[in-house]
Each structure stands twice: as structure tokens, then as C-alpha cells.
Amino acid sequence: MALRIDNHGQNIFPTVEAVDASDAGRDVEVTLLTKIEGRLTPVAIKLSYKQAGDLAKLLAIFGE
Numbered sequence: 001m002a003l004r005i006d007n008h009g010q011n012i013f014p015t016v017e018a019v020d021a022s023d024a025g026r027d028v029e030v031t032l033l034t035k036i037e038g039r040l041t042p043v044a045i046k047l048s049y050k051q052a053g054d055l056a057k058l059l060a061i062f063g064e
Contacts, residue, residue: 028052
């Protein structure tokens with residue numbers, strides 16, 4: 001399944017409880033812990049190192 005995360009359309013992850021990232025060889029595997037239908041559910045996303053860096057910059061404002 002392909003997923004595009006941007007500021008258009010419905011927010012499919014209304015609440016992210018935690019974010020974790022780990023090295024997956026040539027990629028980075030980012031795991032989001034989010035509530036889906038009331039249950040905490042891990043969602044794993046494989047990103048390139050550049051995409052992971054861009055995501056880290058976007059999420060940095062929430063860590064302040």
C-alpha cells in the first residue's frame with residue numbers, strides 16, 4: 001500500500017503517541033504508534049535516509 005503524508009486530505013493519524021526510527025540497511029524504518037479505531041497500533045513506514053531526515057525536520061517543532 002502506498003501512503004502519501006502531506007497537508008491535503010484527511011489526517012489518517014490524528015494522534016501519534018510515539019515515533020521510533022531504526023536502520024533497515026539502505027532505508028530507515030519509522031514506526032508510528034497511533035490510535036486506530038480506539039486501539040494503539042504500530043504503523044511501520046520505510047523511508048530513504050533523505051525522506052527520514054525531512055520527516056525529522058518536520059517533527060522537530062513538536063519536540064520543542
